């Protein structure tokens with residue numbers, strides 16, 4: 001590698017560290033990059049001269065002279081397009097490098113597993129959002145897309161949907177959008193976000209359960225995302241732990257997902273309401289303008305007995321699955337994140353009860369189960385991080 005390229009990569013490494021920590025002193029940067037202070041000082045000076053970062057204020061004193069800190073220069077902004085897909089809804093937002101959302105999220109109803117026109121709808125949606133933002137393309141570093149399914153981030157393909165001939169999905173999207181595009185699995189992105197600035201910050205052994213329309217899992221082992229041999233690790237919801245023999249979306253029977261996903265909970269609630277059960281869900285489900293899953297979570301939050309009883313049944317099974325994970329992984333923390341985290345506190349008692357019932361006490365007592373504060377924002381932030389991790393800061 002040429003000296004120039006090495007220096008370029010080193011400077012990009014500095015910018016990534018500044019992004020994740022918001023602001024850093026020269027000493028902190030030296031520790032994070034394992035480079036000497038003179039080397040860091042010279043690279044940071046170049047980045048300041050180029051207008052990427054600025055020297056700002058003074059860090060909190062730890063005794064002695066307080067060091068200056070560096071952060072992104074908001075007068076020379078760069079932007080990131082973040083796209084968060086799930087089984088039913090796709091959202092897009094634009095962030096700057098200070099993690100401020102400069103164009104609030106818009107959403108599109110889209111089922112990528114079933115809609116044959118899904119890929120072109122996604123491209124039109126992203127292109128229209130970027131165009132309406134009025135931001136010049138040369139100021140946009142790239143587009144990060146979090147998506148469900150079997151995503152191989154390195155190859156840029158999704159084996160579950162959006163098949164593209166002779167070109168990877170990532171390259172196809174880049175060509176159609178006219179910006180660098182990076183893709184990854186939604187649960188992996190959510191796990192990395194919780195690790196970097198969510199409920200799992202500084203955890204080395206962390207499991208993040210993505211409670212969405214399905215149930216996903218991201219595993220952090222020794223401080224890094226564990227992807228497995230082909231990038232498909234963490235298919236937690238297809239462990240055959242369900243008490244029912246219902247057919248799962250994966251084609252197998254008895255998966256955890258057939259009872260624990262939001263879609264499964266909604267189905268149960270709908271059939272209970274149809275059989276005459278008293279519940280606020282009866283009127284909520286009549287409102288077709290909102291997603292049934294969100295209405296279900298809202299009813300649970302409002303203390304509706306039917307929604308709560310269905311939710312705790314599912315949460316108990318989820319807890320049984322989590323107990324399996326605790327025995328295998330011995331994690332420090334388990335974070336409940338994703339869309340369903342808004343009702344996370346209602347999941348907790350039943351999950352804890354299952355953990356108490358199925359886990360060896362000695363192991364379980366060292367693991368805490370917590371609810372994410374980021375919730376449905378976690379995937380959007382994760383999609384933005386994906387760009388920062390892979391882009392070239394031009």
Ligand SMILES: [Zn+2]
Nearest residue numbers: 238248250255
């Ligand atoms: Zn399955």
